[in-house]
Amino acid sequence: MFPFLLIIPLILQAFLGAFMDPQFLSIFLVVMVLIAVQYRRMEKVRESFFGRGGGRIFPSTLAAAGFGLLGGLAGSIVMVVIGLTLSESGLIYLWPVAILLMLINMRFLCFSYAGGVLALSNLTLGFPDINVPQIIALVAVLHMVESFLILASGHLGAVPAYIKGHGGKVTGGFTLQKFWPIPIVVLAVVTGGTVENGINMPEWWPLLKTGVPGNPQDLIYALLPVVAGLGYGDIATARSPQEKSRLTALFLGAYSLTLLVLAVLAQHSETLALAAAVFSFLGHEAVIFAGRRIEIVKPPLYVPPEKGVRLLDVQPGGAAWQAGLRSGDVILALNGETVAGRDALFQRLKGTFYPVTVDYFSHTSKENLRATIRPPVQGLNWGLLPVPGEDEDQYVEMMTTGPLGRWLQQWWGKIRS
Template identity: 60%
Template sequence: MFPFSEVLPLIFISFLQAFADPAFLFLFLVVFALIAVQYNRMERLRTDFFGVKTRRSGIDILVATGFGLLGGLAGSCLLVFVGLTISGDLYYLWPVAVLLMLVNIRFLCFAYAGGILALSSLLLGYPQISVPQILALVAILHMVESFLILASGHLGAVPAYVKGPEGNVVGGFTLQKFWPIPIVALVVLAGSSIEGSSVAMPDWWPLINPVVQGDLQNLIFMLQPLVAGLGYGDIAIARSPVEKSRLSALFLGIYSLTLLALALLAGQSRIVAFFAALLSPLGHEAVIYIGKRIELKGKPLYVPSEQGLRVMDVLPGGPAWRSGLRPGDVVMSINGIRPLSNAEFRYLMQNSIPPVAVDYHSRSAGTSRSVIVAQAVPGQTWGLAPVPESNESRYLELLTTGPLGRWLQQAWGKFMR
């Protein structure tokens, strides 16, 4: 056995060298392109909301890629430390995950495919996979995701009007993040002694790799790069995007640690393996359910104020932002006129004669202030979104049903008629 510290330089070097491999680079660029499409879609939602092009998708893509590289490096270290090796077992994951995605987009997550494969293997004997290995991979990927959510889940939050549980429309933010994840993992090859190898295996390694039963003398290890993609979707209504992403990261971290512990014990007990397989999809569903329930049952933050017009979001770099207005502030008057509705605010914003004097109450400072909003072009939008009124006709539907899921819903509806 060798110190794990000796493996870290090998992981880092292999991580960098992976991008010199044309096949790996191609796959990474494919995942990068798919993620770029998602961020461009979010850009269109943001543009539609503010009424002006925000031109933030490029920055969002670069930031997500940077965090994805960091997350991939951290995930690589976790994979090697736990002793997870890449084998043919993992090739079952993608087809099952894609099929589940057609039912509901969130089912693309490996937590569902991994749990289904593990249960099928335990109950039916097919496919013949290492249940501990599959579930350990799911746990480690979610550990990486919890770190990425904590660090960047709140960045680029898109404002939206959401229909609450009581049927009223409230303000909120959709938190959608996507990260390209390059990972370096171990591959086990037979037929050679590992004496002199600098790769250290932990004591529990045979538990998640039961095929070798701890016989390491006839194996040699190789670090191999892989490409994955992680995504996060949530909504913030009763909390700010920062507070909600921290809470989501906490829940997901607890889930991943619990699943990893059960995966490590699953090799010794079939009963534990069965509970771990159930926890993979059901625990993930519980994390989503609890997060949404806490948010929808909480007191909404982005609702009208009796003092004036509450600001829900401000576009960075826009006229309102440059004047000092921030989310949560309350606009009390525009050129001495108090806006009584969102429609009146939009009228005053577009038709007031410059210079436009705005009196508002600062949420962060707790004081009232007066500023001049300088528009580059008369009638230009300020890049400011007010909180919704209860009678808003346009709002976001919190649906993630895929094409197959919609077809099943329609077929069931016809059958029940």
């Protein structure tokens, strides 16, 4: 264990210096492109509801990179300070497996699945040659970072959707999908050979070289940069996106702590190593299942009220947003006349060229308020999305299936038929 005050500057220097490595930078940029593609897909869903996108692809991708950098630096400090070491040979398999799994389903772009599959393959087939406790511990620390990222930003950019829930009923809700590139610096161990050993070593490298008494070989610690990917997918129908992300962060924090304990115990027992490998991906699936299950058992939040029109979402920057209306608010009257339903709402707003006085119940302050909405400029709409009606027959299929996953579904369908 290195002195805390000594290692922090070294981690920071290695973390920033990693982006000067063309190979590391190229992998990081590829991950950024994959994330941008996902945010583009989400923006198309938003556009299908509002009639126009919010121009969030670049800001969302940039925000993901910013949060990923902060999370990666925090994760690097945690892993090095607690003494978690990894072998370079075990890291080269993670991304190829993660990308392959991503082709089956986008939420599999997460090391919990790739790490679990690799560990299970090693324990049952003897291939690849990896250290199972190391890989599982890496997954655990990364998901500790993810739990904090979800807590801080999991609710941002939530996409409204009409979701077909339990019993086939369509209700309003939000899809919470976030993807983060996580550049981290891990403490790698190289035994035998010199400090060069194929790794670019900075000038301060001798500070991390230590001899092992009684061992003819030296134990050399290398701060090795790695790019990881984390993905978060969830739905919110009975809670606000912020409330749901806080709850998911709690579940994921418990998952990561449990997985870290299993990783430590896996060093002493092959049975526990097998349990850790299986829990890596099944535990992550359990977090997703539990998050969706608690939405089913609680009454949905975004349903039509007894009076007025409840808003599922309000387009940021739009006419209604600037007037102060927000998700969950209930529009009661326009220009003093009550509004019976969403069809009546849009009929009253259609062709209006003058400011409209809106009486509404605020979901946040729990009080009746009044605001004036100025008509949108030509070509734009009012930026209002009501909750679906009881007879709603249109909804968005919440699919994250990748091309390989769709092919497997078609192949399986042909076999069954």
